[in-house]
Amino acid sequence: MNWSWMMPETVSTYGPAIDQLYYVILVITGVVFFLTEGALIAFLVMYRHKEGRKAAYIHGSTKAEVVWTVVPFLIVMAIALASKSSWDLVKNPANFPADAMRLVVTAKQFEWNVTYPGADGRIGTADDFTVRNQLHIPVNRAVRVNLRAEDVIHSFFLPEFRLKQDAIPGREIPVWFEATRTGEFTLGCAELCGLGHYRMKGTVYVHTEADFQSWAASRAEEQQQ
Numbered sequence: 001m002n003w004s005w006m007m008p009e010t011v012s013t014y015g016p017a018i019d020q021l022y023y024v025i026l027v028i029t030g031v032v033f034f035l036t037e038g039a040l041i042a043f044l045v046m047y048r049h050k051e052g053r054k055a056a057y058i059h060g061s062t063k064a065e066v067v068w069t070v071v072p073f074l075i076v077m078a079i080a081l082a083s084k085s086s087w088d089l090v091k092n093p094a095n096f097p098a099d100a101m102r103l104v105v106t107a108k109q110f111e112w113n114v115t116y117p118g119a120d121g122r123i124g125t126a127d128d129f130t131v132r133n134q135l136h137i138p139v140n141r142a143v144r145v146n147l148r149a150e151d152v153i154h155s156f157f158l159p160e161f162r163l164k165q166d167a168i169p170g171r172e173i174p175v176w177f178e179a180t181r182t183g184e185f186t187l188g189c190a191e192l193c194g195l196g197h198y199r200m201k202g203t204v205y206v207h208t209e210a211d212f213q214s215w216a217a218s219r220a221e222e223q224q225q
């Protein structure tokens, strides 16, 4: 089934698992929505004003209260358990792929600065280079981004990768993702961070490994001149 009217195509390895959770939660909340709204409308019609009809005095029902507390509790716990493995995979640095390519992304009003490791493949050395609003990565390779913020809280948002993480001044927060196909995708800021928030936007360029290497080499060279 084509669900693209709801969400963009997913291009990360863990994207399908996130989407599955999303639709499970959507169905549960959707069913509850229609049941409660349906009951509301039905009661409005059934118990509308009628000449001579008196309101009944009801004292309450312990049984009903237990049921409507325990049932949502069980549903919410089931969702928490169902999402735990995805949460661990996406958000827990202990589970990040060890061989991931490392980048640093620094958010500031109103741009994303992406620092690449340069020829030595290591971040924090003299040959690092930084590109504004362009996140270039190779396809089929895990990428680990250490997120920083210079001024206020921003939110690193890759909708097609199903990844969103706040960037917080004074902290370095690692995230990871792996692209499953080449192309150009969105990098947005999902935290209202000031007047220019709307234009805090970059592009994710997913290259083949060879294209990525040649891009990185030419950029590194440019930087040194």
Ligand SMILES: [Cu+2]
Binding pocket: 107, 108, 109, 110, 153, 154, 155, 189, 190, 191, 192, 193, 197, 200
């Ligand atoms: Cu921002």
